[in-house]
Amino acid sequence: MLTVPHLFVQGDLTSAATLTPGLATILNAHVAPDAAIARTKLQRENYAPVDIDINSMRVWNDLGALLPGAASGDDLAIEDNASFGSSTSPYISGGDVGGIGTDRYARGMVALPPEYVSGAPVRFEIFAGFLTTAPDDAGFLDLSVYKSNQEAGIGSDLVTTEQIDIASTTISQRNYAITSTGLVAGDLLDFRVHVSTNDVGDAGAMVPVIGSIQLGCQIQG
């Protein structure tokens, strides 16, 4: 084999065997305009976030209604923070549950994006906890997800994660895994969050909070 330190070729450089570009040498200009690099050749990203606008969440058993301004009965609320620009952002609220037991819900819909890799992992990422005080007995967050069959029917609940204890004033990300076998880009998911609480001592205000909901899925491109 001939070894040379540098090579300048005035014409074309071809090889009957392998001609490999050096590491990190390919720039945009080197890629043919009609390269048509396939999506499947792009790097996969795990749990790329698909944002779900919490302002779009609905009353779970009345999709014609946005979430109310105050939680009551079995409905979670949207705390819209009329003082826009203050130190808080909108969040889904369970209301003050001090001294009572509650089961409150909200419902939304989200579609898997075109970049989603069929059958690849999917999860819901929900930031949740309590404001001010945690309940003295229980505070749980549960999620149910059904895939629309694009008629009016559904399959079974896709969530494999049990309800998660959120009875803490540290608001943090809670992950809910989804059975993703058979899921493809464009699938429409009908989901419901469920906050269940119980408090006896009523030691001040205690408000279940969902600060954000995201769909995390594996994508290419």
Next chain:
Amino acid sequence: MVISARAVLPNLHITGSVTVDGAFTPTDATATNAKFATNAEVQRGKLAQLQLAEYVIAPTRWRVWNNLNALLSTAATDDLGITSTTFGTNSPAITAGDIMGVTSTRYARALIDLPMEYDAGETVLIRIYAGMLTTIADLTCNVDVEIYESDKDGTNDNVELIATAPQSINFLMFQAYDFVVTSTDLTPGAILDTRITVDSQDDNSTTAVTPTLGAVSLLCDIRG
């Protein structure tokens, strides 16, 4: 090192750099991710086009057609509705309600934006998955789509972009109905002011006749 023109070498290992004035064609499948510069910035236009990528317009995104402040509720008069069946039993859908024995024309409206990865001027469709629940209408039931592109100044050019005629959905079996959008001048970020119509006529049925749109999607050619 300069090698004379048309030099043929059996094997060559270069410890330094190579500069080629002419063409340099790497062997197929050798341009792995690691070979791309970290600042390669490969342009979107050099990626393969994915044809008819689907962007679902969830039933909850639709509004009352002549009052965009209002969400869909129960179908009535000229408004389509949204079903709120028990969670876990049925999925939400857009409904024309029970039109047994009546003639109705009902609408819903949404603003649909073309995504940033849309390949300008390429194919755009609105796909509606639709059918009839319980019973078909004894006369007709059609679905139609109309689209006007917003000029983003509160006006539009009054040019209707749908090239497909109304289609009958008067079948118990749900299926996809495509409406072709004239996309010649469309670009990423275009806002499509979209109205769907369910036009039905029934005068003899004895059980519920419920036109249902299970899903509506934007399909378009994208890159990246």
